[in-house]
Amino acid sequence: MEQDLLVTLAEVGALITNDHLVYTSGRHGSSYVNKDALYPHTGATSAVCARLAHHFAGAAIDVVAGPTVGGVIMAQWTAHHLSRLNNRDILAVYAEEEVSGASKQRSFRRGYDDLIRAQRILVVEDILTTGGSVRMVIEAVRAVGGTVVGVGALCNRGGITAAAIDAPDLFCLTSVPLESFDAEACPLCAAGQPINTRLGKGAAFLANQHVAHVEQPESFKVE
Ligand SMILES: O=P(O)(O)OC[C@H]1O[C@H](OP(=O)(O)OP(=O)(O)O)[C@H](O)[C@@H]1O
Ligand SMILES: O=C(O)c1cc(=O)[nH]c(=O)[nH]1
Known part of the structure; x- marks a missing residue:
């Protein structure tokens, strides 16, 4: 299976190498698994989520939950396949990001907290x-009283373990160790390699740097 998924990702053009990306965490690196190239292919997306559903079919899951944006699509397909395998309605919901100053968290809005409370939850991530x-x-999930039964992911590029994310079970369709660097110690930045502004968070990173470097007009300076 490990190889199958990499073949699928390669077929849809999702494997980017020799580039300069900024990741969600703020780290930098030369490679990118572009899940957004997979999702327009509904057959391939359905097939990979079916693999996750098969793995967790016996785990008595009630609801599948993912993070916006990609996790919405994954939760839908995985819950669809789990419903067929279990012959009952298994729901799909998603957690949205809340930013407050420098801190971020996720929460279930739209009444989805009620769907999670006291239920057995499979968390999915790309x-x-x-x-x-x-x-x-x-x-x-835990904040609204759901029980996380396991986590299913497409690609584990960071060597993440179940213990590291405090999950009872972690199942990844493929694990590929791909390097990433602290922004301040990025060798690609040091070498002056242009940052990719089409994929990942490169555009936001450069916009922030620009703001940080723009000299404030004299009248705005605080003594
Ligand atoms: O393990 P982490 O360091 O947290 O990084 C992985 C996360 O980053 C990406 O999200 P992205 O912000 O690209 O999500 P979206 O485009 O689906 O909103 C990816 O879809 C994961 O959710
Ligand atoms: O860390 C990320 O933000 C990230 C890495 C990656 O390879 N692919 C992706 O979509 N996001």
Whole structure:
């Protein structure tokens, strides 16, 4: 299976190498597993989520939950396949990001908290780099009284373990160790390699740097 998924990702043009990306965590690196190239292919997306559903078919899941944006699509397909395998309606919901100053968390809005309370939840995610995003979903499930039964992911590129994200079970369709660097110690920045502004968070990173470097007009300076 490990190889199957990599073949699928290669077929849809999702494997980017020799580039300069900024990731969600703020880290930098030369590779990118572009899940957004997979999702327009509904047959391939359905097939990979069916693999997750098969793995968790015996785990008595009630609801599948993912983070916006990619996790919405994954939750839908995985719940669809789980429903067929279990011959009952298994729901799909998603956790949205809440930003407050420098801190971020995820929460279930739109009445989805009521669907999660006292239920058995499968958390799904596409890519694991630091595991920070999926951990926020796990915390959001627990905050509204759901029980996380396991986590299913497409690609674990950060060597993330179940213990690291405080999950009882972690099942990844493929695990590929891909390097990432602290922004301040990025060798690609040091070498002056242009940052990709089409994929990942490169455009926002450069916009922030620009703001930080723009000299404030004299009248705005605070003594
Ligand atoms: O393990 P982490 O370090 O948290 O990084 C992985 C997260 O980063 C990506 O999210 P992205 O912000 O690209 O999500 P979206 O485009 O689906 O909103 C990916 O879909 C994971 O959710
Ligand atoms: O860490 C991320 O933000 C990230 C890495 C990656 O390879 N692919 C992706 O979509 N996001």
